[in-house]
Amino acid sequence: MTEQEFEQLKQNTYDDLEHRVGRVVREHFGEQAMDSVKDTLLGMTQEQFDRWKSADARLLPYLVDAIWKGLDPITEEGQRIAYLHRRWITLGGLLPYDVKNHRKLAELTAEEGRFMARYENEVPGCAAFMRDCIKAYTKSLWFAQW
Numbered sequence: 001m002t003e004q005e006f007e008q009l010k011q012n013t014y015d016d017l018e019h020r021v022g023r024v025v026r027e028h029f030g031e032q033a034m035d036s037v038k039d040t041l042l043g044m045t046q047e048q049f050d051r052w053k054s055a056d057a058r059l060l061p062y063l064v065d066a067i068w069k070g071l072d073p074i075t076e077e078g079q080r081i082a083y084l085h086r087r088w089i090t091l092g093g094l095l096p097y098d099v100k101n102h103r104k105l106a107e108l109t110a111e112e113g114r115f116m117a118r119y120e121n122e123v124p125g126c127a128a129f130m131r132d133c134i135k136a137y138t139k140s141l142w143f144a145q146w
């Protein structure tokens with residue numbers, strides 16, 4: 001892929017995020033949240049972009065498998081799902097991580113149609129399971145701080 005094609009891929013990826021969830025992200029997390037996503041995403045190297053996309057690509061199969069197996073969100077698999085989601089929302093670790101915002105996003109995942117659709121299109125129940133995985137993950141991080 002040429003540098004120009006890569007730059008266009010990043011722009012298209014951002015435009016898609018903006019179209020799908022930009023308004024909701026601004027409403028719940030502030031204008032600066034989408035600005036940070038834009039700046040970070042458009043500034044990524046090919047290697048960073050590939051790592052970020054890899055976290056996203058690995059997330060859904062783990063999520064679907066956990067639903068089919070009837071796993072509990074507090075299992076190692078559930079926590080792996082939450083961690084991969086963390087890697088995805090922080091653009092592969094390039095943005096700062098905030099436990100409180102991750103929990104808020106978990107709630108939106110199970111309540112807000114645009115967030116929910118991403119997971120529910122795979123298998124019904126995925127959005128609620130994702131929320132519960134993230135809640136357990138962030139709770140363990142919160143306790144680890146004390």
